Amino acid sequence: MNAAGWHTFVVGLLAAGVARGTPILFATLGELITERAGVLNLGVEGMMLVGAMTGYGVADATGSAWLGLLAAMGAAAALSLVHAIAVVVLRADQVVSGLAITFLGTGLSAVIGAPLVDSKAAAARLPSASIPALRGIPIVGPVLFDQNIVVILGFLVVPVVWYYLYRTRAGLHLRAIGEHPAAADSVGIGVVSQRIAYVAVGGVFAGMAGASLSLAVTPGWVEGMTAGQGWIAVGLVIFAGWDPVRAAIGAWLFGAIRRLPLDLQGVPDLPLFRNPNLGYFLNMLPYLFTIVVLIVGSRESFRRRLGAPAGLGLPFVRGRR
Amino acid sequence: MRAGGWQVRLEERLESGARRSWMGPGVAIVAAFLLGAVLIAAAGLDPLQIYGHILHTAFGSAWGWSDTLVKATPIMLCGLGVAVAFRMRLWNIGAEGQLWMGAWAASGVALGWLPASTPRPVMLAVMALAAMAAGAAWGAIPGWLKARMGVSEIITTLMLNYVAFQWVCWFVFGPWSERGFQLTPQFPSSAWLPRLSDAAHLSPSFSGLTVHAGIGIALIAAVVVSLLMDRSRWGFEVRVTGDGPRAAQHAGMPIARNTVLALALTGALSGLAGMSEVAGVVHRLQDRFSPGFGFTAIIVAWLAGLRPWAVVVVSVLFGGLLVGGKEIQPAGIPQMLQGLVLLVIVGAEGIARYRLRVSRAEAGA
Numbered sequence: 001m002n003a004a005g006w007h008t009f010v011v012g013l014l015a016a017g018v019a020r021g022t023p024i025l026f027a028t029l030g031e032l033i034t035e036r037a038g039v040l041n042l043g044v045e046g047m048m049l050v051g052a053m054t055g056y057g058v059a060d061a062t063g064s065a066w067l068g069l070l071a072a073m074g075a076a077a078a079l080s081l082v083h084a085i086a087v088v089v090l091r092a093d094q095v096v097s098g099l100a101i102t103f104l105g106t107g108l109s110a111v112i113g114a115p116l117v118d119s120k121a122a123a124a125r126l127p128s129a130s131i132p133a134l135r136g137i138p139i140v141g142p143v144l145f146d147q148n149i150v151v152i153l154g155f156l157v158v159p160v161v162w163y164y165l166y167r168t169r170a171g172l173h174l175r176a177i178g179e180h181p182a183a184a185d186s187v188g189i190g191v192v193s194q195r196i197a198y199v200a201v202g203g204v205f206a207g208m209a210g211a212s213l214s215l216a217v218t219p220g221w222v223e224g225m226t227a228g229q230g231w232i233a234v235g236l237v238i239f240a241g242w243d244p245v246r247a248a249i250g251a252w253l254f255g256a257i258r259r260l261p262l263d264l265q266g267v268p269d270l271p272l273f274r275n276p277n278l279g280y281f282l283n284m285l286p287y288l289f290t291i292v293v294l295i296v297g298s299r300e301s302f303r304r305r306l307g308a309p310a311g312l313g314l315p316f317v318r319g320r321r
Numbered sequence: 322m323r324a325g326g327w328q329v330r331l332e333e334r335l336e337s338g339a340r341r342s343w344m345g346p347g348v349a350i351v352a353a354f355l356l357g358a359v360l361i362a363a364a365g366l367d368p369l370q371i372y373g374h375i376l377h378t379a380f381g382s383a384w385g386w387s388d389t390l391v392k393a394t395p396i397m398l399c400g401l402g403v404a405v406a407f408r409m410r411l412w413n414i415g416a417e418g419q420l421w422m423g424a425w426a427a428s429g430v431a432l433g434w435l436p437a438s439t440p441r442p443v444m445l446a447v448m449a450l451a452a453m454a455a456g457a458a459w460g461a462i463p464g465w466l467k468a469r470m471g472v473s474e475i476i477t478t479l480m481l482n483y484v485a486f487q488w489v490c491w492f493v494f495g496p497w498s499e500r501g502f503q504l505t506p507q508f509p510s511s512a513w514l515p516r517l518s519d520a521a522h523l524s525p526s527f528s529g530l531t532v533h534a535g536i537g538i539a540l541i542a543a544v545v546v547s548l549l550m551d552r553s554r555w556g557f558e559v560r561v562t563g564d565g566p567r568a569a570q571h572a573g574m575p576i577a578r579n580t581v582l583a584l585a586l587t588g589a590l591s592g593l594a595g596m597s598e599v600a601g602v603v604h605r606l607q608d609r610f611s612p613g614f615g616f617t618a619i620i621v622a623w624l625a626g627l628r629p630w631a632v633v634v635v636s637v638l639f640g641g642l643l644v645g646g647k648e649i650q651p652a653g654i655p656q657m658l659q660g661l662v663l664l665v666i667v668g669a670e671g672i673a674r675y676r677l678r679v680s681r682a683e684a685g686a
Contacts, residue, residue, distance in 0.1 A: 092667040095412050100667055104660030110653025112364050228483055235476040280491035287480040298472045
């Protein structure tokens with residue numbers, strides 16, 4: 001394959017990888033915010049599925065993909081509030097409650113979404129947002145500026161979340177209720193109410209993640225269409241050391257890895273990769289990579305003793321350590 | 322809240338930990354099914370008709386009971402394993418992948434690692450051992466990562482499910498495929514677990530009953546796990562580690578070793594579930610032979626309060642849900658109900674920590 005061929009291959013892989021990584025990016029950022037507030041929510045997969053189904057269903061019914069996106073955010077947030085009530089108010093076990101949310105979301109989206117499976121609504125797509133002036137720049141142009149609007153939204157959300165976490169008073173409070181809820185409570189921060197709110201924020205992000213799948217990246221609704229991406233997001237939060245910028249890099253990297261099996265089969269110089277049996281092993285890559293990423297992430301946090309919010313997973317009761 | 326000089330307060334119970342008996346699994350299941358009825362009705366379906374259909378199909382006849390026990394078998398085996406891991410607060414959600422690996426190893430034995438003429442007891446025993454070994458290895462990997470490097474077993478066990486699925490798919494579509502179809506050739510009959518219908522010559526009422534010896538294996542496993550957890554030193558260490566890791570550490574218990582062992586045991590039992598499924602039901606390996614038994618097992622184990630005998634009973638209930646829900650469209654209803662059951666029991670444990678206290682309002686309060 002000549003230089004031009006490789007250029008096409010690399011640019012195609014990067015562009016598709018960034019697009020595929022966008023749903024994972026939203027889900028990861030949402031989970032990161034929730035965990036920074038001290039709550040573990042393993043329901044991301046279920047919330048993403050509810051978001052994907054609701055987004056597609058509402059867009060199909062109303063003809064507006066934007067309404068679909070809004071509805072997806074609302075529906076996933078509602079599901080996350082169930083988790084918030086269970087673990088923040090009733091102080092149920094966070095792991096089991098999160099699992100329950102995933103089961104519930106998976107089943108609920110399959111039941112309600114069943115009539116949507118064969119629908120091929122053209123209206124239910126978020127528009128692409130290519131910028132003609134910048135699209136022509138080599139490599140960077142097609143990767144950054146010739147994408148769906150949710151991908152662009154993803155680029156913008158990362159610095160916003162970073163700024164909110166590290167440079168605003170509200171973000172300081174958010175980190176405080178996750179690190180040391182008792183101290184936060186003693187200076188008058190409402191730990192319970194804020195934790196509930198940030199679980200819901202995580203839900204909103206998971207809903208965006210789901211809708212960006214069903215309305216943009218892989219348009220349409222099929223039950224279980226997230227295929228573990230919600231879980232990958234939970235793993236990426238650990239890899240990222242609870243930092244939004246590292247989370248974004250991880251998510252886009254993941255998108256590229258998810259895309260790799262498809263792209264490699266199209267390269268004529270690599271006949272090895274056209275062996276259909278190899279596809280199964282390439283399909284394992286994202287999941288194996290998550291494990292590797294976790295090993296790297298946890299080794300580092302072992303060494304540096306930083307990363308996980310100190311109050312993560314622990315219920316807060318005023319006046320009790 | 323105050324009314325007429327009386328006040329009602331929600332206050333926390335002083336004694337902690339113990340589950341309230343009044344909020345047993347039964348109440349949780351009823352509450353979850355009521356909630357489910359609301360959701361089903363909201364989706365435009367008739368909940369009464371659907372529930373009636375599930376009950377009738379699963380428990381209305383000998384055939385129904387037989388099918389229910391067939392579905393309950395893998396759930397029971399996986400559920401027993403999950404219960405052991407959860408008792409140590411190891412969140413193994415990889416029973417599904419461990420079941421797939423067990424089914425794969427058992428199929429390997431049946432399809433050629435042993436000759437078809439091998440006597441049935443030897444063939445079945447080797448299949449079971451191979452399945453347990455494969456499942457145990459698949460469970461020990463996350464256990465080792467957790468013990469050595471503190472890698473969260475929640476994510477690793479889950480990710481390995483997807484890897485196991487692709488692994489089995491490769492064999493089913495590739496080396497073991499029968500004429501390019503996505504299934505392996507049928508096992509030789511020496512690799513079939515005996516079914517009750519095989520004994521139809523003894524009593525005509527047995528004919529057509531597909532319940533197989535796997536349920537016996539599962540019940541034996543329940544006895545073994547129950548003895549192991551309640552009577553053995555290892556079970557004691559697992560329970561202490563689950564209740565208070567600090568205490569276990571100070572007592573010098575080998576937490577790292579037990580972590581690997583507990584996850585390997587879960588894997589071995591789930592692998593056995595995979596063997597029982599391919600040798601007892603489908604008699605070949607194919608993709609999608611499991612509708613998520615390993616995930617259902619998590620709910621079953623929690624609902625059973627991690628008690629082995631309760632796992633047996635709850636597995637039968639959930640097996641019935643799968644049998645009765647099989648023909649219902651849309652297909653997600655059993656899964657949705659499972660999620661609701663788990664959610665209700667989790668919430669109930671939270672609610673049970675409080676009590677309503679009615680007292681005379683204090684002056685000026």
